[in-house]
Amino acid sequence: MKTLRLGLAGFGTVGSGLAKILHENREIIVSRTGREIAITTVLVRDAARKRAVPIGAEARFTTNPDDLLGEDIDVVVELMGGVDAARSLITRALESGKHVVTANKHLLALHGPELFALAASKGLGLFYEASVAGGIPIVQTLRESLGANRIERLTGILNGTANYILSEMTTNHLDFGTALKQAQDLGYAEADPMLDIEGFDTAHKLVVLIRLAYGRDFPLGKLPVRGITQVSGQDIQFAREFGYRIKLLAQAREVDGKIEASVQPTLVKHTYLLARVGGNYNAVRVEGNAVGPIMLHGQGAGGAPTGSAVMADIMALCRGLNAPCASFDNTGFGNTPLPPADILPKGEGVSMHYFRFSVTDKPGVLASIAHTMAEHDISIAQAVQKGEHQSSDVPIVFLTHKARQSAVDEIIRIIDGLSVTLRPTVHFPIL
Amino acid sequence: MKTLRLGLAGFGTVGSGLAKILHENREIIVSRTGREIAITTVLVRDAARKRAVPIGAEARFTTNPDDLLGEDIDVVVELMGGVDAARSLITRALESGKHVVTANKHLLALHGPELFALAASKGLGLFYEASVAGGIPIVQTLRESLGANRIERLTGILNGTANYILSEMTTNHLDFGTALKQAQDLGYAEADPMLDIEGFDTAHKLVVLIRLAYGRDFPLGKLPVRGITQVSGQDIQFAREFGYRIKLLAQAREVDGKIEASVQPTLVKHTYLLARVGGNYNAVRVEGNAVGPIMLHGQGAGGAPTGSAVMADIMALCRGLNAPCASFDNTGFGNTPLPPADILPKGEGVSMHYFRFSVTDKPGVLASIAHTMAEHDISIAQAVQKGEHQSSDVPIVFLTHKARQSAVDEIIRIIDGLSVTLRPTVHFPIL
Numbered sequence: 001m002k003t004l005r006l007g008l009a010g011f012g013t014v015g016s017g018l019a020k021i022l023h024e025n026r027e028i029i030v031s032r033t034g035r036e037i038a039i040t041t042v043l044v045r046d047a048a049r050k051r052a053v054p055i056g057a058e059a060r061f062t063t064n065p066d067d068l069l070g071e072d073i074d075v076v077v078e079l080m081g082g083v084d085a086a087r088s089l090i091t092r093a094l095e096s097g098k099h100v101v102t103a104n105k106h107l108l109a110l111h112g113p114e115l116f117a118l119a120a121s122k123g124l125g126l127f128y129e130a131s132v133a134g135g136i137p138i139v140q141t142l143r144e145s146l147g148a149n150r151i152e153r154l155t156g157i158l159n160g161t162a163n164y165i166l167s168e169m170t171t172n173h174l175d176f177g178t179a180l181k182q183a184q185d186l187g188y189a190e191a192d193p194m195l196d197i198e199g200f201d202t203a204h205k206l207v208v209l210i211r212l213a214y215g216r217d218f219p220l221g222k223l224p225v226r227g228i229t230q231v232s233g234q235d236i237q238f239a240r241e242f243g244y245r246i247k248l249l250a251q252a253r254e255v256d257g258k259i260e261a262s263v264q265p266t267l268v269k270h271t272y273l274l275a276r277v278g279g280n281y282n283a284v285r286v287e288g289n290a291v292g293p294i295m296l297h298g299q300g301a302g303g304a305p306t307g308s309a310v311m312a313d314i315m316a317l318c319r320g321l322n323a324p325c326a327s328f329d330n331t332g333f334g335n336t337p338l339p340p341a342d343i344l345p346k347g348e349g350v351s352m353h354y355f356r357f358s359v360t361d362k363p364g365v366l367a368s369i370a371h372t373m374a375e376h377d378i379s380i381a382q383a384v385q386k387g388e389h390q391s392s393d394v395p396i397v398f399l400t401h402k403a404r405q406s407a408v409d410e411i412i413r414i415i416d417g418l419s420v421t422l423r424p425t426v427h428f429p430i431l
Numbered sequence: 432m433k434t435l436r437l438g439l440a441g442f443g444t445v446g447s448g449l450a451k452i453l454h455e456n457r458e459i460i461v462s463r464t465g466r467e468i469a470i471t472t473v474l475v476r477d478a479a480r481k482r483a484v485p486i487g488a489e490a491r492f493t494t495n496p497d498d499l500l501g502e503d504i505d506v507v508v509e510l511m512g513g514v515d516a517a518r519s520l521i522t523r524a525l526e527s528g529k530h531v532v533t534a535n536k537h538l539l540a541l542h543g544p545e546l547f548a549l550a551a552s553k554g555l556g557l558f559y560e561a562s563v564a565g566g567i568p569i570v571q572t573l574r575e576s577l578g579a580n581r582i583e584r585l586t587g588i589l590n591g592t593a594n595y596i597l598s599e600m601t602t603n604h605l606d607f608g609t610a611l612k613q614a615q616d617l618g619y620a621e622a623d624p625m626l627d628i629e630g631f632d633t634a635h636k637l638v639v640l641i642r643l644a645y646g647r648d649f650p651l652g653k654l655p656v657r658g659i660t661q662v663s664g665q666d667i668q669f670a671r672e673f674g675y676r677i678k679l680l681a682q683a684r685e686v687d688g689k690i691e692a693s694v695q696p697t698l699v700k701h702t703y704l705l706a707r708v709g710g711n712y713n714a715v716r717v718e719g720n721a722v723g724p725i726m727l728h729g730q731g732a733g734g735a736p737t738g739s740a741v742m743a744d745i746m747a748l749c750r751g752l753n754a755p756c757a758s759f760d761n762t763g764f765g766n767t768p769l770p771p772a773d774i775l776p777k778g779e780g781v782s783m784h785y786f787r788f789s790v791t792d793k794p795g796v797l798a799s800i801a802h803t804m805a806e807h808d809i810s811i812a813q814a815v816q817k818g819e820h821q822s823s824d825v826p827i828v829f830l831t832h833k834a835r836q837s838a839v840d841e842i843i844r845i846i847d848g849l850s851v852t853l854r855p856t857v858h859f860p861i862l
Contacts, residue, residue, distance in 0.1 A: 021579050021721045031646060032578045034765040129576070135722035137568075137576030144750075145560070145568030147463045148452050148742035215462060273707065273728065290452045290739035291566035291729065297704065298725035308721035311579035319575075322765070323758035329750060334465040 001035035004318055007068035007098070009043040009089055010080035011061075014103055014130070016053040017303025018077070018310050023054040029311070033318040041067050043080070043089075065089055069096045075317060077310060078102040087111055094118045094126065099328075101313040103130035103306060106195075109204035109220045112211065113338060120335035125320065125328035127313035132205040133158055133282040135305030136298040137312065142212035142286065143332030149288025151213040153253040155431065158205040160280030160300045161189040161196035162228050162248040166265075167278050170236050170245060176229070188280050188301070198227035199248060199263040206250040206263060213252065213286070215333040216341035218261060224346060226264040235356060235426060238397045239267050242382060244354075245275040246428065260344040267354050267430040273297075274431070347406030352381070352430035354399055357415060358423040361394040365420050369396060372414055376407040393422050399430065432466035435749055438499035438529070440474040440520055441511035442492075445534055445561070447484040448734025449508070449741050454485040460742070464749040472498050474511070474520075496520050500527045506748060508741060509533040518542055525549045525557065530759075532744040534561035534737060537626075540635035540651045543642065544769060551766035556751065556759035558744035563636040564589055564713040566736030567729040568743065573643035573717065574763035580719025582644040584684040586862065589636040591711030591731045592620040592627035593659050593679040597696075598709050601667050601676060607660070619711050619732070629658035630679060630694040637681040637694060644683065644717070646764040647772035649692055655777060657695040666787060666857060669828045670698050673813060675785075676706040680862065691775040698785050698830075698861040704728075705862070778837030783812070783861035785830055788846060789854040792825040796851050800827060803845055807838040824853050830861065 008015050019039060022029065030036060039059045047061040060067075065085075068076050069092055076093035078086055078100060086107045090100050100119070102108070108115070108131055119126035129139040133156070142151075157163050161183050168179040180197065183189040195201040203225045210218045228248050239246050244267035252261040268275040273295055277283040282300025287293045299305035320328060329335055359365045366385055373380060382399040412425050439446050450470060453460065461467060470490045478492040491498075496516075499507050500523055507524035509517050509531060517538045524531050531550070533539070539546070539562055550557035560570040564587070573582075588594050592614050599610040611628065614620040626632040634656045641649045659679050670677050675698040683692040699706040704726055708714040713731025718724045730736035751759060760766055790796045797816055804811060813830040843856050 017721075025579055025581055025721065028581055029579055031767075032764055135719075135725060137572050137725075140571065140576050141568050144747060145571050145743045146739065147746050148456055148460055148739055150456055150459055273704065276704065276707065288566075288739060290448075290456065290735045290742070292733075292736050294566060294568075294727070294729035296725070296727055299723045302723075304721045305723050308577065308579055308719060311721070312576045315578050316575060319758075319760060322760075323754065327750075327754035329753075333463055334753070336462075 001322070003036040003038050004314070005038055005040045005072055005074045006314065007041045007043070007073035007076045008039055009065070009068060009076065009078045011042050011044050011051065012079065013303040014306045014310065015042070015079045016051070017307030019053045019055045021304065021307045021311050029315065033315050034322060035318060037314060037318070040072055043068055069093060069098065073098060075099045075101060075314060077314070078104055079310070081106070083107050083110060090115055091118065094122055094124055097122060097124065099125040099317050101127045101310055101317070103128070103310060105131040105201070105204040105208055109207040112208065113217050116330050117337060119330055123328070125317050126330045127316060128208070129313045130306045130309035132208050133284055134298070134300040134302065135308045136282055136284060136296045136300065137309070138209065138284045138296055139212060141296065142209065146286060146288050146291055146294070147332060149290045151254070151286060151288055153287040154209060154213050154251065154284070155274065156206065156209065156250040156284040157247055157274065157277050157282055158202045158250050158284070158300065159196050159248060160282055161193060162202070163277060163282070164188050164280040165197065166228060166231065166246060166248065169233055170240070173233065175233055197229055199225045202248060202250050202263045206252060206261060210252050210259065210261060210341065211338055212332055214254065214259060214341065215331070215338055216259060217338045218259060218341040218343065222343055224262040224264065228265055230426065231265045234395065235428070238356065238384070239354065241384070242399055243270050244268060244430065245270055247274065247277070249431065255344050257342060258344040259341045260349050265428050267428055269431070272431070347404065347409065349405040350402050351405070352400055352402055353408055354428045354430055355397065356426040357396045357421065359394055359396060360392055360420045360422060362420060366396055369415055372411050373398070373400070376411050378403040378407055378411060432753070434467040434469050435745070435752070436469055436471045436503055436505045437745065438472045438474070438504035438507045439470055440496070440499060440507065440509045442473050442475050442482065443510070444734040445737045445741065446473070446510045447482070448738030450484045450486045452735065452738045452742050460746065464746050465753060466749060468745060468749070471503055474499055496523070500524060500529065504529060506530045506532060506745060508745070509535055510741070512537070514538050514541060521546055522549065525553055525555055528553060528555065530556040530748050532558045532741055532748070534559070534741060536562040536632070536635040536639055540638040543639065544648050547761050548768060550759070550761055554759070556748050557761045558747060559639065560744050561737045561740035563639050564715055565729070565731040565733065566739045567713055567715060567727045567731065568740070569640065569715045569727055570643060572727065573640065577717060577719050577722055577725070578763060580721045582685070582717060582719055584718040585640060585644050585682065585715070586705065587637065587640065587681040587715040588678055588705065588708050588713050589633045589681050589715070589731065590627050590679060591713055592624060593633070594708060594713070595619050595711040596628065597659060597662065597677060597679065600664055601671070604664065606664055628660055630656045633679060633681050633694045637683060637692060641683050641690065641692060641772065642769055643763055645685065645690060645772065646762070646769055647690060648769045649690060649772040649774065653774055655693040655695065659696055661857065662696045665826065666859070669787065669815070670785065672815070673830055674701050675699060675861065676701055677859065678705065678708070686775050688773060689775040690772045691780050696859050698859055700862070703862070778835065778840065780836040781833050782836070783831055783833055784839055785859045785861055786828065787857040788827045788852065790825055790827060791823055791851045791853060793851060797827055800846055803842050804829070804831070807842050809834040809838055809842060
């Protein structure tokens with residue numbers, strides 16, 4: 001069988017991780033796929049730079065994207081990140097008849113449907129296991145293993161940097177800035193960590209997972225996203241007292257045929273496995289109407305775990321191409337276009353909630369807040385008020401029973417307008 | 432596209448679970464596979480018995496296996512269990528050109544290689560996701576998603592009944608008999624629970640997983656197997672005091688190119704996710720040299736979760752058959768015959784250990800046991816002796832550092848021969 005020839009775009013952490021796997025595990029890979037796989041061309045910014053990674057004498061480095069589109073490439077592996085250049089490269093690769101493997105969640109979240117349509121029209125594979133949760137095989141699991149299920153709920157911890165920061169704030173009582181600095185020193189966070197901590201990276205991944213779970217396209221712009229910069233040490237401490245951990249959760253579920261989805265810091269009961277996902281690990285919990293709850297846990301980033309997922313896609317392409325004819329269903333829905341998701345209006349979502357009100361310590365303040373909540377049908381499950389004697393700024397924390405989002409938004413508007421309220425109310429949902 | 436026609440062998444928990452999924456999730460399944468799937472024939476013991484499960488008017492019940500081999504069946508789904516009749520049916524089905532989906536770990540453990548060879552010679556699919564860990568997609572994950580990894584270690588809780596019993600003994604302090612009775616009342620355990628509690632069911636599953644992870648055939652008869660009947664409440668309590676839980680673990684790892692594997696009750700540190708697998712849940716932890724540690728957690732049995740896995744296999748067949756030509760790699764190693772595993776001799780295994788010695792309370796007994804261990808290079812990490820004053824039967828518990836199995840066997844032989852030893856020494860490895 002002919003060697004499968006890869007053209008890599010990008011040779012950073014994941015690209016060099018992939019080359020290392022291909023080098024070290026060559027024998028295993030060949031025994032499984034029945035053919036050699038070689039990196040023949042690598043698109044980089046600086047082709048002259050020396051690189052320590054073993055990549056095969058035949059590989060050439062280039063700065064010209066056209067070099068990935070020639071006769072000598074079977075599969076373009078896009079690991080360069082970013083949106084515009086990657087979109088152009090993948091489009092041109094598919095138009096040139098190349099299969100594509102990508103780890104680019106941002107690109108897929110924004111332009112997935114267009115790229116899937118192009119791949120389908122050409123009968124090509126466009127695989128993306130590495131785009132969500134690194135080495136955890138959640139794309140494969142949703143697309144194939146759980147394919148017979150109606151997915152009732154999908155919950156994920158999908159950003160290792162955010163989870164590391166929250167874990168350090170919880171376990172070692174670090175403040176946000178120190179924990180972030182530590183994540184950066186350990187190489188977890190990007191130099192500009194905005195995508196990680198503001199929840200956008202998690203949002204990109206959730207859009208990809210919603211397509212796989214529901215066969216619907218949920219526009220990124222319609223997804224409510226909150227990051228972890230709003231989580232204070234004080235909230236983490238209050239949550240702990242009630243038996244919860246705060247996690248940055250991606251969530252999607254189907255409610256009467258409508259999809260409700262969000263990315264936000266969320267209180268998770270400490271006995272749940274999701275609460276125990278520590279450090280920079282990722283996890284995805286899927287509840288199917290047949291399979292029940294399934295959880296997958298592992299490394300969500302890094303060169304080797306992500307490279308493992310990229311390699312799994314390349315091997316899947318190999319297996320397909322080993323047949324005299326190949327057929328690739330990239331979305332898990334037979335290459336039919338994905339209709340837009342019917343989205344649950346934001347106000348209609350129902351959840352338990354955590355509220356922290358910052359108020360002046362005057363008689364009747366707690367009663368008046370509680371009264372406002374009762375008027376809006378929000379029922380309080382647990383409460384704590386912790387003020388120093390005569391303190392002018394007192395936190396009041398309420399945990400509520402299930403409440404409608406519209407009522408939650410309304411009471412926050414009212415309470416934040418009260419003269420006794422000193423700072424905007426902090427609130428997170430409870431899983 | 433033509434309807435895919437299934438012939439079911441067996442209509443117990445899993446068979447009726449499958450029929451229910453096909454009925455309830457029909458729309459999802461068709462949207463993913465692009466074709467209808469129908470159960471046309473069901474092989475049962477009593478064809479006249481009324482059944483409450485929706486299965487489609489066209490389905491006929493029969494007691495004649497030949498009815499599964501005719502022109503009107505595309506896929507034989509073997510859910511009857513047992514070895515001989517199932518082996519004969521699957522062999523005949525493959526010889527008749529039918530694809531096969533099976534949940535039968537016992538059959539695969541004993542006769543997998545012969546059946547895989549037959550399927551390969553006919554170019555047919557022989558799929559078995561449901562044979563290990565119910566709804567957890569561990570077969571798919573090992574065969575495909577982690578295919579680029581050298582698997583360094585595989586650890587599984589693969590029998591829900593055994594895990595339920597151990598969990599109840601640990602959490603609710605039930606004795607073995609009461610916990611087993613409870614598992615039977617809940618429908619978890621088989622009427623004859625011997626396969627569950629003696630570890631054989633777990634062993635069957637481990638043999639299947641070793642093939643997928645290592646591409647080697649590990650003969651069932653060469654696998655050391657210990658069940659949970661040897662685990663007493665006393666041992667669970669001692670383990671807890673040291674911060675461990677006792678779990679029935681299937682384990683395999685590669686040591687210098689040799690495979691070490693076993694099924695035995697094992698102490699697991701309470702902070703590990705595996706220690707937190709409760710009730711009748713299953714979990715599999717896989718450590719790959721690229722992906723790092725991955726854990727999958729979910730329902731390991733029951734009609735709906737197992738039916739979900741069976742249906743995933745049927746849908747994978749569909750996807751394959753949707754191409755003008757189909758190619759099926761059932762083992763994940765390109766249909767080449769699996770060579771026998773090079774097995775690590777039992778004495779060469781290295782592990783930390785838990786020992787409970789039952790001895791007469793005489794001066795110097797602890798010292799003499801400790802001395803015997805030291806002589807055999809077994810180093811004690813923690814010790815506890817708990818005797819009532821003047822009691823004649825005292826448990827001495829040692830947790831050791833890493834020790835060779837041959838030394839462990841030898842000191843047990845020596846200590847069990849001492850006159851002060853009242854009952855055989857209990858010992859379990861520590862993960």
